[in-house]
Amino acid sequence: xxxxxxxDLNPAILKVEYAVRGELAIKAEEYRKRLALGGExxxxxxxxxxxxxxxxxxxxxxxxxxxFMRQGSDSDQVAALCEWPALAELAPNxxxxxxxxxxxxxxxxxxxxxxxSHSQGVPLIxxxxxxxxxxxxxxxxxxxxxxxxxxxxxxxxxxxxxxxTPPDSGILIPIPQYPLYTATLAQxxxxxxxxxxxxxxxWSTSLHEIEQTLEHPDHAEIKPKALVIINPGNPTGALLDExxxxxxxxxxxxxxxxxxxxxxxxxxxxxxxxxxxxxxKQVVARMKSPIPxxxxxxxxxxxxxxxxxxxxxxxxxxxxxxxxALIYKMVSVGLCPPLSGQIGVDCVVRPPKPGDESYPLWxxxxxxxxxxLASRTKTMSDRLNALPGISCVNSPGALYLYPKxxxxxxxxxxxxxxxxxPDAFYAMNLLDETGICVVPGSGFGQKEGHWHYRLTxxxxxxxxxxxxxxxxxxxxxxxxxxxxx
Amino acid sequence: xxxxxxxDLNPAILKVEYAVRGELAIKAEEYRKRLALGGExxxxxxxxxxxxxxxxxxxxxxxxxxxFMRQGSDSDQVAALCEWPALAELAPNxxxxxxxxxxxxxxxxxxxxxxxSHSQGVPLIxxxxxxxxxxxxxxxxxxxxxxxxxxxxxxxxxxxxxxxTPPDSGILIPIPQYPLYTATLAQxxxxxxxxxxxxxxxWSTSLHEIEQTLEHPDHAEIKPKALVIINPGNPTGALLDExxxxxxxxxxxxxxxxxxxxxxxxxxxxxxxxxxxxxxKQVVARMKSPIPxxxxxxxxxxxxxxxxxxxxxxxxxxxxxxxxALIYKMVSVGLCPPLSGQIGVDCVVRPPKPGDESYPLWxxxxxxxxxxLASRTKTMSDRLNALPGISCVNSPGALYLYPKxxxxxxxxxxxxxxxxxPDAFYAMNLLDETGICVVPGSGFGQKEGHWHYRLTxxxxxxxxxxxxxxxxxxxxxxxxxxxxx
Numbered sequence: 001x002x003x004x005x006x007x008d009l010n011p012a013i014l015k016v017e018y019a020v021r022g023e024l025a026i027k028a029e030e031y032r033k034r035l036a037l038g039g040e041x042x043x044x045x046x047x048x049x050x051x052x053x054x055x056x057x058x059x060x061x062x063x064x065x066x067x068f069m070r071q072g073s074d075s076d077q078v079a080a081l082c083e084w085p086a087l088a089e090l091a092p093n094x095x096x097x098x099x100x101x102x103x104x105x106x107x108x109x110x111x112x113x114x115x116x117s118h119s120q121g122v123p124l125i126x127x128x129x130x131x132x133x134x135x136x137x138x139x140x141x142x143x144x145x146x147x148x149x150x151x152x153x154x155x156x157x158x159x160x161x162x163x164x165t166p167p168d169s170g171i172l173i174p175i176p177q178y179p180l181y182t183a184t185l186a187q188x189x190x191x192x193x194x195x196x197x198x199x200x201x202x203w204s205t206s207l208h209e210i211e212q213t214l215e216h217p218d219h220a221e222i223k224p225k226a227l228v229i230i231n232p233g234n235p236t237g238a239l240l241d242e243x244x245x246x247x248x249x250x251x252x253x254x255x256x257x258x259x260x261x262x263x264x265x266x267x268x269x270x271x272x273x274x275x276x277x278x279x280x281k282q283v284v285a286r287m288k289s290p291i292p293x294x295x296x297x298x299x300x301x302x303x304x305x306x307x308x309x310x311x312x313x314x315x316x317x318x319x320x321x322x323x324x325a326l327i328y329k330m331v332s333v334g335l336c337p338p339l340s341g342q343i344g345v346d347c348v349v350r351p352p353k354p355g356d357e358s359y360p361l362w363x364x365x366x367x368x369x370x371x372x373l374a375s376r377t378k379t380m381s382d383r384l385n386a387l388p389g390i391s392c393v394n395s396p397g398a399l400y401l402y403p404k405x406x407x408x409x410x411x412x413x414x415x416x417x418x419x420x421x422p423d424a425f426y427a428m429n430l431l432d433e434t435g436i437c438v439v440p441g442s443g444f445g446q447k448e449g450h451w452h453y454r455l456t457x458x459x460x461x462x463x464x465x466x467x468x469x470x471x472x473x474x475x476x477x478x479x480x481x482x483x484x485x
Numbered sequence: 486x487x488x489x490x491x492x493d494l495n496p497a498i499l500k501v502e503y504a505v506r507g508e509l510a511i512k513a514e515e516y517r518k519r520l521a522l523g524g525e526x527x528x529x530x531x532x533x534x535x536x537x538x539x540x541x542x543x544x545x546x547x548x549x550x551x552x553f554m555r556q557g558s559d560s561d562q563v564a565a566l567c568e569w570p571a572l573a574e575l576a577p578n579x580x581x582x583x584x585x586x587x588x589x590x591x592x593x594x595x596x597x598x599x600x601x602s603h604s605q606g607v608p609l610i611x612x613x614x615x616x617x618x619x620x621x622x623x624x625x626x627x628x629x630x631x632x633x634x635x636x637x638x639x640x641x642x643x644x645x646x647x648x649x650t651p652p653d654s655g656i657l658i659p660i661p662q663y664p665l666y667t668a669t670l671a672q673x674x675x676x677x678x679x680x681x682x683x684x685x686x687x688w689s690t691s692l693h694e695i696e697q698t699l700e701h702p703d704h705a706e707i708k709p710k711a712l713v714i715i716n717p718g719n720p721t722g723a724l725l726d727e728x729x730x731x732x733x734x735x736x737x738x739x740x741x742x743x744x745x746x747x748x749x750x751x752x753x754x755x756x757x758x759x760x761x762x763x764x765x766k767q768v769v770a771r772m773k774s775p776i777p778x779x780x781x782x783x784x785x786x787x788x789x790x791x792x793x794x795x796x797x798x799x800x801x802x803x804x805x806x807x808x809x810a811l812i813y814k815m816v817s818v819g820l821c822p823p824l825s826g827q828i829g830v831d832c833v834v835r836p837p838k839p840g841d842e843s844y845p846l847w848x849x850x851x852x853x854x855x856x857x858l859a860s861r862t863k864t865m866s867d868r869l870n871a872l873p874g875i876s877c878v879n880s881p882g883a884l885y886l887y888p889k890x891x892x893x894x895x896x897x898x899x900x901x902x903x904x905x906x907p908d909a910f911y912a913m914n915l916l917d918e919t920g921i922c923v924v925p926g927s928g929f930g931q932k933e934g935h936w937h938y939r940l941t942x943x944x945x946x947x948x949x950x951x952x953x954x955x956x957x958x959x960x961x962x963x964x965x966x967x968x969x970x
Contacts, residue, residue: 001738004777006807008710010650010673013811021604021817029603057597112542113825114791118514119506150635150795153819161672165495166651183818187646188495225493253486292489306599308824310635310795322491326498332506333668334638338823339793340598 015186018179019443024427025052028437045435049465051455052437054399056305058458096357102350106343113339119332121148121313122339125346129313132349139285141315147327148337148345150310152264152298157184158330159260159294159314163225164190170222171260172210176402176444176452178234178262191222196447199404202393203236205229207247214255226258227251232265232277235402235444235454237377237395239275245283252291259284261295264312265398267302270374275396284317293317299344301399303369306348311341377401377457383466387473389482399458402441405451405473411480423451429476434468500671503664504928509912510537513922530920534950536940537922539884541790543943581842587835591828598824604817606633606798607824610831614798617834624770626800632812633822633830635795637749637783642669643815644779644799648710648743649675655707656745657695661688661887661929661937663719663747676707681932684889687878688721690714692732699740711743712736717750717762720887720929720939722862722880724760730768737776744769746780749797750883752787755859760881769802778802784829786884788854791833796826862886862942868951872958874967884943887926890936890958896965908936914961919953 006014032048034041050058095103109124110117120126126143133141149155157180160171166189173181175194185192195213197203214224229248231240240248252259261280269277284293298312316324351366352359381394384403392403407415407422415425423440430453431437441452459465491499517533519526535543580588594609595602605611611628618626634640642665645656651674658666660679670677680698682688699709714733716725725733737744746765754762769778783797801809836851837844866879869888877888892900892907900910908925915938916922926937944950 001741001775003775004743004804004808006811009647009808009811010654013647013815016814016818018814018818021820022814025817053601055601057600110793113793114789115542116538116540116785116792150823151820157819162494162498166674169495180818187815187818189651256486258489290486290488300601304599307601308595308598308821310821310823319489323489323494326491326494329501329503329507330498330672332510333501333503333665333672334642335506335636336793336795338635338795338826340825341823 012187016183018183019439048435050437052439054456055307056458098356098358117336119336122342125342128346128350137279137282145316147314148342149312150337152296152312153180155296155314160184161188164188168222170224172227176235203238226260228260230262232397235400237398239397242278249289258292263295264298264301269397270377271396290318299348303366304348306344309341309344310338311344376462379462399456400454402452402454406483407451408481408483427453430472434472501668503668504924533920535922537924539941540792541943583841583843602821604821607827610827613831613835622764622767630801632799633827634797635822637781637797638665640781640799645669646673649673653707655709657712661720688723711745713745715747717882720885722883724882727763734774743777748780749783749786754882755862756881775803784833788851789833791829794826794829795823796829861947864947884941885939887937887939891968892936893966893968912938915957919957
């Protein structure tokens with residue numbers, strides 16, 4: 001028989017690109033293995049720092065899990081407490097009262113975490129989510145319009161797969177964007193309709209840009225189905241102002257677009273007085289707009305950073321019941337979201353309140369994480385901006401910086417000579433020399449001739465870390481020359 | 486603006502069908518809510534028994550979690566033990582030594598379960614899977630060819646999405662089948678190429694049937710990409726003999742087919758001496774066949790029944806590296822499988838060994854579950870077979886029975902009159918009168934004019950349960966008459 005080859009596969013699969021865990025991340029993994037072997041590794045660094053992915057609890061980073069999450073969200077600890085009374089008797093003081101109560105409440109609703117739950121998510125937890133949304137926005141939320149998911153990605157992928165009718169459906173996506181969107185569109189034969197964010201004004205979103213994309217002759221045959229907004233931005237960290245949000249809602253009304261609001265970084269605000277987060281749900285409700293809205297949230301970001309549990313949710317607004325029934329049918333094929341992720345959602349949307357035994361520690365831990373993230377983000381952007389040939393927007397939100405690197409013609413030629421995008425070449429050299437893994441801007445999209453990279457603000461020991469970035473950049477410029485500004 | 490309607494969606498989504506959680510399951514959920522309210526519910530039963538889905542740990546069933554799983558697999562307990570030494574000190578005797586050692590080993594490899602893992606799954610756990618496969622089959626397995634997944638369904642869906650090139654790719658599926666296959670094919674614009682299993686010979690698989698399907702003029706324009714085999718069968722519980730397995734491998738060689746082997750019930754064997762399980766990996770390795778094989782396994786079935794953790798794996802055989810790289814790329818878009826599921830996989834493939842402190846309890850618990858399942862399956866099939874108008878293959882494996890119901894013309898007319906398939910009509914009446922939720926055969930596929938339903942063998946109190954099935958069936962026949970045999 002013939003051996004299986006890529007020619008036997010769906011060509012759409014070949015088109016999928018996801019740089020966050022692409023070539024550089026794979027090479028970083030190889031370096032990590034080499035270092036783990038110990039002995040003479042012949043590398044100019046002794047550890048890998050994965051700044052390519054917002055993974056707060058990864059080894060070597062300085063963000064510990066929130067104690068309340070781990071106590072309250074520990075489904076199996078609940079099981080342990082219920083199944084082995086001996087344990088509770090032996091360790092009566094190991095858990096705060098509110099944690100034991102929460103665990104008991106969840107266990108009574110869920111039963112065994114080894115059982116499938118309702119495909120849409122445990123009803124009690126969807127009620128907690130609805131209450132969280134109501135308190136956040138001041139408008140009602142319906143648990144039956146909320147779907148718990150295995151992280152936000154699973155929800156985004158599902159909604160895009162449902163909205164795309166090959167071959168002529170398009171979805172408006174920001175550039176730069178989180179590559180989940182282009183990857184999912186490629187997989188489902190959808191057409192990305194890119195609109196550029198404005199770096200000069202802190203990566204702001206321009207209605208004019210979006211209208212231009214819609215009117216572009218290249219898109220004449222494409223039916224636009226949805227508008228993707230990432231707020232706070234990824235990779236940009238930008239936050240939308242309410243006036244722009246209202247205009248975007250009107251634009252969706254005008255063009256019959258579903259608004260896909262990726263709001264997973266809503267709790268990662270570094271300067272909330274200056275740049276607050278306002279949910280699209282609140283804006284749509286206040287405007288009484290009829291636009292179909294899907295808001296995605298996750299337990300992987302914020303201060304919980306519980307990535308490995310795979311938990312999140314999406315809320316649908318202005319979706320008719322027959323489409324909700326179709327979404328239910330689609331999620332039921334996958335049976336249910338992971339229970340440990342669902343329980344994580346309950347803890348994120350129902351944190352301890354003042355007066356609860358675990359509140360003081362929770363408050364202290366979360367304040368510490370917020371403060372550390374804000375100060376690291378400022379330190380990193382200040383120091384990167386001070387470097388020749390680098391300009392960096394000081395992100396008001398999310399977990400990332402997206403510095404622009406001005407590369408010389410020599411650097412660009414050197415990159416092309418080895419068949420790489422110039423920013424990928426820069427990032428590959430950074431990894432090879434420092435062990436720091438970032439994601440080249442070409443993985444998120446950028447204007448012709450502009451070069452960026454995305455790095456997380458989750459590094460350990462920020463000073464040594466930025467020292468390494470600086471020293472590398474100066475060496476790179478010494479070798480390839482500075483770009484003409 | 487226009488309101489969103491199903492006409493705006495991908496028509497493929499409308500075609501997806503998944504009866505396991507379909508109309509009946511949704512109605513059962515409504516009954517469950519009504520019963521939960523307490524008071525006068527006006528229903529002729531006081532509890533819902535969900536026999537529609539193999540969910541061993543669901544409330545009200547009699548299969549508890551395996552203690553070792555819950556101790557050893559309790560990722561957060563590991564975290565608890567590591568993060569709060571106080572707990573370990575306070576409860577030094579709560580965990581067997583081998584459990585503590587396993588938890589420690591996993592925690593040292595994984596770090597926080599709140600962190601993303603390698604997208605393919607934690608390397609140490611993939612090594613455990615490879616070792617399990619080698620010990621099961623006597624042939625080598627490569628951890629780099631193993632992908633951990635969020636249950637087997639996620640892996641099946643991924644492989645089908647990669648193999649299908651719309652619009653003319655087909656995949657051979659057994660009839661009856663687990664509807665994940667038709668649902669995934671519908672979603673990805675693939676063509677199901679159905680081949681019938683032979684009920685008269687215990688749902689055996691016929692090479693002739695498969696060849697006939699391939700040669701069928703209706704399929705002349707369709708490129709067959711893969712052959713799906715479910716062994717042990719779902720819903721049939723049938724086991725393949727090795728001679729048939731070898732012939733199936735040759736058939737895949739002859740027609741250049743990828744063999745998708747759904748082997749999630751490999752540990753659910755009721756008469757292993759008479760009907761043992763042999764993996765396709767072993768058969769392919771022994772035959773030195775070049776066919777591309779994917780074997781799917783899950784922690785949701787077997788004796789662990791850890792459905793809610795969402796854990797499983799697939800092993801690829803004879804896949805070239807560039808395709809493995811594409812699979813990696815696709816799973817990396819979803820970031821990683823749930824850590825609690827991955828840890829569950831480690832416990833399923835690395836159970837306690839004789840001499841380990843937790844072995845005796847593990848042995849006793851698993852023996853009890855195997856024995857209970859085998860005896861319930863026999864009791865249920867014997868008593869169903871004794872009923873007029875029902876014939877039922879006594880499944881040698883899996884978790885289900887798939888009885889055939891002979892329905893009278895009056896029953897069929899009554900069903901059509903309310904716009905239902907006759908077997909769905911029978912099942913809806915069963916639910917309405919007894920609270921027992923099963924899945925109509927039309928959800929799995931069956932020969933024209935044949936009617937079946939699938940029920941799990943996980944019921945509590947088998948005698949009362951079968952009493953209810955019997956009494957309902959007799960009432961149904963009294964009302965609609967017996968079918969002419």
